[in-house]
């Protein structure tokens with residue numbers, strides 16, 4: 381059923397030199413376990429909609445419900461993954477993965493074991509005591525996702541997670557990340573300007589028009605080729 385509901389969300393930014401209408405009346409749903417990808421040109425409002433769903437900024441009008449609850453900015457079970465991996469260079473891989481749990485005061489034998497098992501499942505156990513600069517860009521993105529998963533979020537928000545990677549790596553890493561999301565049965569909302577990335581990863585694609593972002597079309601992606 382519906383897990384995230386975006387209802388008539390609009391956003392106007394007020395600045396010294398006037399107003400920018402970033403979002404115009406967006407309505408869409410995300411089902412539980414679904415990967416929804418929002419695609420649109422740069423500057424059309426993709427980061428804005430993710431920030432609203434995360435509760436970081438308020439919409440000018442409209443509402444967002446997660447699991448039937450209106451969002452209020454205190455939802456700890458949302459995981460956020462950014463363009464750059466934001467790993468701390470002076471911390472080892474496992475120390476990086478533990479950060480979210482440290483912030484939430486949830487470091488204990490059980491959570492450490494869970495993190496080690498995640499690293500193991502996704503081929504990073506041998507690198508747990510390495511530093512980020514000893515890993516490839518793709519591996520670092522995997523670490524960033526595992527760090528996000530470590531807090532056991534029930535919703536993942538991914539903001540152009542592959543744009544820092546070169547084209548060749550991007551395809552492999554997006555495949556890899558999709559597999560992890562599917563195995564962990566996570567509901568995810570990703571934004572990208574790359575339509576082929578959207579089609580290859582998504583269960584559902586929301587296409588936005590140029591600024592202000594309006595919904596152009598919504599497509600269910602059926603993976604028919606094998």
Ligand code: ADP
Nearest residue numbers: 393395400402421422423424425426427428429
């Ligand atoms: P995208 O993520 O698609 O690149 P954004 O959501 O970052 O788009 O931005 C959408 C529009 O809103 C842009 O015109 C941007 O300049 C404007 N905008 C974004 N954040 C702010 C802000 N904090 N204050 C004013 N304008 C903003």
Ligand code: ADP
Nearest residue numbers: 393395400422423424426427428431463539540
């Ligand atoms: P992206 O396009 O990669 O999503 P941007 O470079 O548009 O990101 O925005 C980066 C940050 O700057 C965001 O936090 C956004 O809210 C803010 N921002 C973007 N445009 C403006 C603006 N015109 N005025 C103030 N803040 C802005």
